[in-house]
Amino acid sequence: xxxxxxxxxxxxxxxxxxxxxxxxxxxxxxxxxxxxxxxxxxxxxxxxxxxxxxxxxxxxxxxxxxxxxxxxxxxxxxxxxxxxxxxxxxxxxxxxxxxxxxxxxxxxxxxxxxxxxxxxxxxxxxxxxxxxxxxxxxxxxxxxxxxxxxxxxxxxxxxxxxxxxxxxxxxxxxxxxxxxxxxxxxxxxxxxxxxxxxxxxxxxxxxxxxxxxxxxxxxxxxxxxxxxxxxxxxxxxxxxxxxxxxxxxxxxxxxxxxxxxxxxxxxxxxxxxxxxxxxxxxxxxxxxxxxxxxxxxxxxxxxxxxxxxxxxxxxxxxxxxxxxxxxxxxxxxxxxxxxxxxxxxxxxxxxxxxxxxxxxxxxxxxxxxxxxxxxxxxxxxxxxxxxxxxxxxxxxxxxxxxxxxxxxxxxxxxxxxxxxxxxxxxxxxxxxxxxxxxxxxxxxxxxxxxxxxxxxxxxxxxxxxxxxxxxxxxxxxxxxxxxxxxxxxxxxxxxxxxxxxxxxxxxxxxxxxxxxxxxxxxxxxxxxxxxxxxxxxxxxxxxxxxxxxxxxxxxxxxxxxxxxxxxxxxxxxxxxxxxxxxxxx
Amino acid sequence: xxxxxxxxxxxxxxxxxxxxxxxxxxxxxxxxxxxxxxxxxxxxxxxxxxxxxxxxxxxxxxxxxxxxxxxxxxxxxxxxxxxx
Numbered sequence: 180x181x182x183x184x185x186x187x188x189x190x191x192x193x194x195x196x197x198x199x200x201x202x203x204x205x206x207x208x209x210x211x212x213x214x215x216x217x218x219x220x221x222x223x224x225x226x227x228x229x230x231x232x233x234x235x236x237x238x239x240x241x242x243x244x245x246x247x248x249x250x251x252x253x254x255x256x257x258x259x260x261x262x263x264x265x266x267x268x269x270x271x272x273x274x275x276x277x278x279x280x281x282x283x284x285x286x287x288x289x290x291x292x293x294x295x296x297x298x299x300x301x302x303x304x305x306x307x308x309x310x311x312x313x314x315x316x317x318x319x320x321x322x323x324x325x326x327x328x329x330x331x332x333x334x335x336x337x338x339x340x341x342x343x344x345x346x347x348x349x350x351x352x353x354x355x356x357x358x359x360x361x362x363x364x365x366x367x368x369x370x371x372x373x374x375x376x377x378x379x380x381x382x383x384x385x386x387x388x389x390x391x392x393x394x395x396x397x398x399x400x401x402x403x404x405x406x407x408x409x410x411x412x413x414x415x416x417x418x419x420x421x422x423x424x425x426x427x428x429x430x431x432x433x434x435x436x437x438x439x440x441x442x443x444x445x446x447x448x449x450x451x452x453x454x455x456x457x458x459x460x461x462x463x464x465x466x467x468x469x470x471x472x473x474x475x476x477x478x479x480x481x482x483x484x485x486x487x488x489x490x491x492x493x494x495x496x497x498x499x500x501x502x503x504x505x506x507x508x509x510x511x512x513x514x515x516x517x518x519x520x521x522x523x524x525x526x527x528x529x530x531x532x533x534x535x536x537x538x539x540x541x542x543x544x545x546x547x548x549x550x551x552x553x554x555x556x557x558x559x560x561x562x563x564x565x566x567x568x569x570x571x572x573x574x575x576x577x578x579x580x581x582x583x584x585x586x587x588x589x590x591x592x593x594x595x596x597x598x599x600x601x602x603x604x605x606x607x608x609x610x611x612x613x614x615x616x617x618x619x620x621x622x623x624x625x626x627x628x629x630x631x632x633x634x635x636x637x638x639x640x641x642x643x644x645x646x647x648x649x650x651x652x653x654x655x656x657x658x659x660x661x662x663x664x665x666x667x668x669x670x671x672x673x674x675x676x677x678x679x680x681x682x683x684x685x686x687x688x689x690x691x692x693x694x695x696x697x698x699x700x701x702x703x704x705x706x707x708x709x710x711x712x713x714x715x716x717x718x719x720x721x722x723x724x725x726x727x728x729x730x731x732x733x734x735x736x737x738x739x740x741x742x743x744x745x746x747x748x749x750x751x752x753x754x755x756x757x758x759x760x761x762x763x764x
Numbered sequence: 765x766x767x768x769x770x771x772x773x774x775x776x777x778x779x780x781x782x783x784x785x786x787x788x789x790x791x792x793x794x795x796x797x798x799x800x801x802x803x804x805x806x807x808x809x810x811x812x813x814x815x816x817x818x819x820x821x822x823x824x825x826x827x828x829x830x831x832x833x834x835x836x837x838x839x840x841x842x843x844x845x846x847x848x
Contacts, residue, residue, distance in 0.1 A: 193808070193811050193812050193815050194777060194780055194815065194816055198780045201780070221807075223804045224807065224808065226804075371820070375823060378807065382811055382815065
């Protein structure tokens, strides 16, 4: 239920959050995620909420607070963090500032502004290498409904303009006023706790804040969703295909149909942003085919639908199949259905899938889908992400082709796979780091290097980073493999620090061709020996015996890792005739 | 709400906040006897009590809430003063 629990974050009571957080902390999570919070107010309750949230996505959260009222000082000496969040609250820049702000002279006001600007400059400068969230300044906590122009508004406006103007690309501004607008002042702030503990924000606000930055957290943890799968009847249109015949409605001009029309339109634009759209419904497939090819009001085209599971199998079976065929995790799937029964079935059997029921009040349906998209999908995709939809579809075609061959090699031959290898190519750094963060299955060491780390490695003379582009008869699949080599010249040895392939290129012996290439490369550089390590994780079982299968011999072995060695001169090359390899220029 | 229910609910909340079992909480359980009871959990306790009972605990009482017995009486009083 974890994915579905986090979805309901804003509806959970604080006690529920505490309870679930304790419960989730009992199981060991695979990866750490460190957030440092710099603030000039007390924010301790946000810790439990963030921890609960990250744990529900299988992360081990490490939430650190800077020293109280020491935002700027702390930025000089910040520890390793995946994310830094800054709560710089004007209300607490000096004792009772919220009461005296309106009494300040012009000179005093300007002095406050100048001091804050200096702070902003230092914060931005010192945190320029971190991923940072800074809340915009807000005049909300300054009480009163007098609409006359106030000193505080002037300060807030000038400082926000300054922030906007000075912020560097690693900084994202968070508009907390949207939450205050939504909740109203009375529910946003807890002035009693502010007086007693300097704890300004209500739990209500903090829950909204964490769900508000959810997309950013998921982006940094690589846990954004990839696929949006719809049931058909009463989910993509009003009515039941096959039964009511032409009574199916999804017209923009119909009072009910318009909501389904909008949902389809949203699905189409999400598909353009790289979200994989699919169907999972219990119908006769001819009925559904008929609607998609003939119905005058249908908006989603066949082009947008990457996968269709229209049959009488159970929904959990079908979703499992979808996850396998698209080669994505169950936790990358959002499923929408109008039936309470199906939703509960999926929640019970596939707790990783986020299962959403079409709201009873159909007017809220499009808004729910938009909100889900904003929370869970990547709405600012790069070129690679955009190619993905095409790649997944090509993959489906590839699979169809595969069934008509009995010998796998002769099938692979028809694919005309081509590998293009680049060496230490700095334009590939973002994608290399992305692959290092995301690749779980075909990954021998699972080192998770950030962009900065990859950048540092590329500049080390003894390190070579190979990035591999793959193309076949269906088109380009983008950069989908990385090998990092570290040289030990005195030992005449080259070490494979990382060796990984994206799931989308598995099953076509690319790894064998790539290993051939790596060995040729080391030999050309005068090395006699290659050392490689397999580090076991929960997900990389498929490569446990990769080195064993490829002529390496075991050197040392422990429960968690095994180190192998290969004498280059005795290596027998595979020289696969169905894969060609080029060096990029 | 019956006094017995209130007592049960307070113990439940305390057990979640301090991560201990109900049976470990008795009349004189306090900051001194419960190891996990620090200032951050004190804040968590106040927030959870206010949210679960839908009450607002007066400022002057918050500092006094250092053992189960006092908490129980403060909550009872706050519930009585609650405008229906």
